[in-house]
Amino acid sequence: MTIDNAESEGQGVGAEAEAVIAQPGKEPRHIWRMVAIWLVLSAVLDPLYYILVGPHVPPGTMTSAAKDNQFDFNILLVAALPVFLAVWVYLAYSAVMWRASRKGAPEPVGGAQARTHLGVQVGWIVTTTVIVLGLFAFGTVEVITKAGSGGGEGPNPIWTPTSATVLPVQVIAQQWKFTYRYPTFGGFETQQLIVPNNTTIAFHVTSLDVIHGFWAYQLSIKADANPQQDNVAYATTRQTGSVTVRCEELCGLWHGAMFNYGQVVSKAAFVAWAKSTEASAAANTKLLPPFAYTYVPDANGSAGGYYPDNVDPYSNSEVYGAKPASS
Amino acid sequence: MTVTAERETEVVYPHPTPPVLGGFQGLPQRPGWLSQHLGTAAIGAVLGYLLGHWLGNVVASGYTNIANSGVNAVAITGGLLLGVFGWLLGIGALNYPLAKMVGLEPRPDYESTSWTRYLRYTVDHKVVGLQYVIGVLAFLFTGGLLAMGIRTELLSPSSHLFGPGTYIAIVSEHGTIMMMMATSVIVGPLGNWLVPLMIGARRTAFPRVEAFSFWIFTAGYLVILSALFYGGFPTGWTGYAPLQTQAGGGMMSYLVGFAVIGIGMMAAGFNLAVTIINYRAPGMTWSRIPIFVWSILATCALLTLATPTLVAAGFFGILDHTAQTAFFVTEHGGSSFLWENLFWFFGHPEVYIMALPGFGIVFEILPVFTRKPLFAYKVAAAGMVGVALLSFFVWQHHLFQSGINPDMRPLFMLTTELISIPTGFIYLVGLGTLYKAKIKFEVPMLFALALFFNFLIGGMTGVFLSDVPVNVTVHGSFFVLAHFHYTIMGGLIFAFFGGLYYWLPKMTGKTMNKKLGQIHFWIMFIFFNLTFFPMFLIGLLGQPRRVFEYAQNLQALNDFSSVSAFILGASFLVFVANFVWSIFIKPTPAPANPWDSLGLEWQTPTPVPYYNFERIPVVLSDPYHYSEENAPAVADLGEEGVLVAAGASSPASVVEESRPAAE
Known part of the structure; x- marks a missing residue:
């Protein structure tokens, strides 16, 4: 990849051009022409992009993470667009002005001056380094101050949201579906992701078999689901609406069909739904292993079930899904 | 370094014929289709696969690496590994090291001009x-x-x-x-x-x-x-x-x-x-x-x-x-x-x-x-x-x-x-x-x-x-x-x-x-x-x-x-x-240097002889002196002369005259 900067190039090669041109006086000032074209195009296209396209860029603004990531994407694109334009303008200009078939094209001049130019080289290196370090600083500030930007932060996140109340939602991935557990509502399990609006949510993502990827597209949450690993990602909801969840790490045969849908609903609606589901699912919840951040697969591989991680995997009494209802 | 000084460092071979690889004299022709080629490699691969698969089944009979899948990974791995070995054996890639290992003098490498050399280990x-x-x-x-x-x-x-x-x-x-x-x-x-x-x-x-x-x-x-x-x-x-x-x-x-x-x-x-x-x-x-x-x-x-x-x-x-x-x-x-x-x-x-x-x-x-x-x-x-x-x-x-x-x-x-x-x-x-x-x-x-x-x-x-x-x-x-x-x-x-x-x-x-x-x-x-x-x-x-x-x-x-x-x-x-x-x-013969390049690879005749260079060239500068007035010589090619860019945007040429006299 490159980071080009026509301006630094303009100063450097421009000086060289002037030195070469000094005697004949006929040669047009190529670099200044290119800089002019580049400046006009950048000045027009950058604001156009930011104003017209920017607000519609995925993943939208449904959560704080989505809004921040949309902003980051737009900033990167606004920074990248002039670089694209600089190289494209240069390539197009060269192809037109310096093609061998053009009438009156001057003969190229070799020699030391065409082989190296300290000003251009130093200018280029300094410019690209400044841009790169700037992007690094921007990205680091964004990921740290925005609580991980919705990405998976492992079991012990160090960049956490500031809000006092955080709703934990566990995402359990397995071949080939997602299920969700709500530990603050008795640990019931559903197949549909329902979260309240205007709330900070901590997604605890784990897997029962292979590596999956939890991608709640509109929420801008993306975290790998690893077996026996708790991967936490944060987002604060801002709007109600529907959410698409897809698996984004290849997990086998039906990876392409591993998706489901969710909703961001109002706080009141969420509490009503959660309470009623907790009650109606109580019988099922009893059959589940107690809530834990990770679950260990059945070590024998024969029962097809899963143990919670605080239970001896070799005892026969705690098989996930086979626990007697009376206990 | 001056041209003369560079030439002093060059390796001069005693004979115009270049030395032969690995100390062998002469380049014997191989006999025809009975020797090793792609076909023997394929036979070797199949035999190796069958042997490896059989061995895998012998050592891990009845083993399936996934319950009830019927897939015996040991047999498959054995087959694939021995198949690769058989392929290399069949093409002749192992002749030299194996001969050396058992103390035999390996057969000399050969160079044939037949198109079949593209199907052989060469x-x-x-x-x-x-x-x-x-x-x-x-x-x-x-x-x-x-x-x-x-x-x-x-x-x-x-x-x-x-x-x-x-x-x-x-x-x-x-x-x-x-x-x-x-x-x-x-x-x-x-x-x-x-x-x-x-x-x-x-x-x-x-x-x-x-x-x-x-x-x-x-x-x-x-x-x-x-x-x-x-x-x-x-x-x-x-x-x-x-x-x-x-x-x-x-x-x-x-x-x-x-x-x-x-x-x-x-x-x-x-x-x-x-x-x-x-x-x-x-x-x-x-x-x-x-x-x-x-x-x-x-x-x-x-x-x-x-x-x-x-x-x-x-x-x-x-x-x-x-x-x-x-x-x-x-x-x-x-x-x-x-x-x-x-x-x-x-x-x-x-x-x-x-x-x-x-x-x-x-x-x-x-x-x-x-x-x-x-x-x-x-x-x-x-x-x-x-x-x-x-x-x-x-x-x-x-x-x-x-x-x-x-x-x-x-x-x-x-x-x-x-x-x-x-x-x-x-x-x-x-x-x-x-x-x-x-x-x-x-x-x-x-x-x-x-x-x-x-x-x-x-x-x-x-x-x-x-x-x-x-x-x-x-x-x-x-x-x-x-x-x-x-x-x-x-x-x-x-x-x-x-x-x-x-x-x-x-x-x-x-x-x-x-x-x-x-x-x-x-x-x-x-x-x-x-x-x-x-x-x-x-x-x-x-x-x-x-x-x-x-x-x-x-x-x-x-x-x-x-x-x-x-x-x-x-x-x-x-x-x-x-x-x-x-x-x-419809082959059209290509000129030796169709793009007028100064690169050394273009200064060889086409087709390039087996030993590339009759005489090892002495390199005098990098090969990018295009469009340069009084460009320095790029390389001394020996009998043919010295390679220089002949001037502004003009093709590379080998100049007989400008070759400095050997000391």
Whole structure:
């Protein structure tokens, strides 16, 4: 990849051009022409992009993470667009002005001056380094101050949201579906992701078999689901609406069909739904292993079930899904 | 150094006949079809496979690595490994070491001029280079056909041509074949063919290792193809581990195939690295070697240092399947992160194995077709070495969302973005060379310029991916897919075809048809962009990679991409037609130096004699003195005279008179 900067190039090669041109006086000032074209195009296209396209860029603004990531994407694109334009303008200009078939094209001049130019080289290196370090600083500030930007932060996140109340939602991935557990509502399990609006949510993502990827597209949450690993990602909801969840790490045969849908609903609606589901699912919840951040697969591989991680995997009494209802 | 002083350092051979490899006198002809060739290799492979499979069943009878699957990984692994051994034995790659081991005098290497030498184990780097051309094209077109299958399935969001199992097998096979091909696509054919000629050597350092690298590369091709007969494998080319551990027989083809290809990559890498370091002609200093040689040297460093990790990881995977170890099995104390780390510790340097040689090729092409010296040669070399060094420190950017080392993400964001500085050097050099040039739009030049267009898009989107917050949006989506196709196909494969159009006249002695070349280029360039650019949008709009079902609203974009992909695929038929027509059906002899290049490889007669140079040239300066008044001599070619650029934008010429008198 490159980071080009026509301006630094303009100063450097421009000086060289002037030195070469000094005697004949006929040669047009190529670099200044290119800089002019580049400046006009950048000045027009950058604001156009930011104003017209920017607000519609995925993943939208449904959560704080989505809004921040949309902003980051737009900033990167606004920074990248002039670089694209600089190289494209240069390539197009060269192809037109310096093609061998053009009438009156001057003969190229070799020699030391065409082989190296300290000003251009130093200018280029300094410019690209400044841009790169700037992007690094921007990205680091964004990921740290925005609580991980919705990405998976492992079991012990160090960049956490500031809000006092955080709703934990566990995402359990397995071949080939997602299920969700709500530990603050008795640990019931559903197949549909329902979260309240205007709330900070901590997604605890784990897997029962292979590596999956939890991608709640509109929420801008993306975290790998690893077996026996708790991967936490944060987002604060801002709007109600529907959410698409897809698996984004290849997990086998039906990876392409591993998706489901969710909703961001109002706080009141969420509490009503959660309470009623907790009650109606109580019988099922009893059959589940107690809530834990990770679950260990059945070590024998024969029962097809899963143990919670605080239970001896070799005892026969705690098989996930086979626990007697009376206990 | 003055010309005279340089000449004093030259090696003067006592006879005009060059010395013979390995101390043998004379070059005996082989007897005909009864000797070792492709056919005996195939027989050896089949016998080896059957023996290995039988042995595997003997030692692990009744064992199935997945309950009730009926797949005995031990038998499959044994079959594949002994099959590779039989292939190498059958082609004759092991004759020399085995003879030495049992204390016999090995049979002499031979050199035949018959076309059948292309079907044999031979130590001539020019024959190996052309064998590699055919080999990587077979690899490329196989992978391309599979890509057509993928795009056909994606024509519809919900109705299916293949079942999910067949689809995922095709996706995995496509990715793996293309990645294996791309590691060798330039180092193999052009690296082996050109490097000795460019540095003024008569051969590579280890000719048998070089031939071995080709034949084990072909064995790897057969092994990875065999996955289809075991029902394919479901992991994609990345082979992530818990899924890998539960996969069936096709997974063994993947693991053995990558290990085998890895051995070939290491062999090819250290052979060329040693050649470049030790076999340079007198006067060929580090600031005079052609820039392509710098790119190959940087690539070879990556090949030799990164690949062992892949081979080790493949070995762990094989053991997990066959010997019940638990390197990647979480519930038995292994780690799903271990494979991810090992794989990407190899995988990210590998990405630059697939980029650097492409830069080297376009830097060879640019000066010739602009009639200007390469701008900032030292910056170009520094850029390649810098990319190679930094590439070892970035692998965890593939794991930004995996939950491993979350606090290290800014560090890996920094190292990843730092790589864009040396990569930016490539653009400084390329654009600087174009400045006030005289650009001839010959076919190789079109491909070289296309690299700058495509790689810009691929590289800049790489910065988006390296940014942790933006990575949350685009990780694992079609955006990634578009990004790396822009860098690998838009960069490396375009450079490869540019290189073929540029050097095939020398390699084959035949001129490629220019009209067909232009048609090939324009179809490939336009439809490459129309295929992959929509994928950035598809990814942003939420389509994950490797899915066979997607949202209804993305059908228009996917169909557009698919139709473009079919035309892109068809553009390669134009190349095949051109290749067959220009080289076999209506061959037009190519002049010795059709592009007026100052490179040493062009100063040899066509076809290039077995020993390349009658007399080792003495190198006097780098080969980029185009359009220079009073240009210094490039090389002293011996009897033929001294090679100089004869003046402003005029062709290279060999001047009899200006040769300084020998002391």
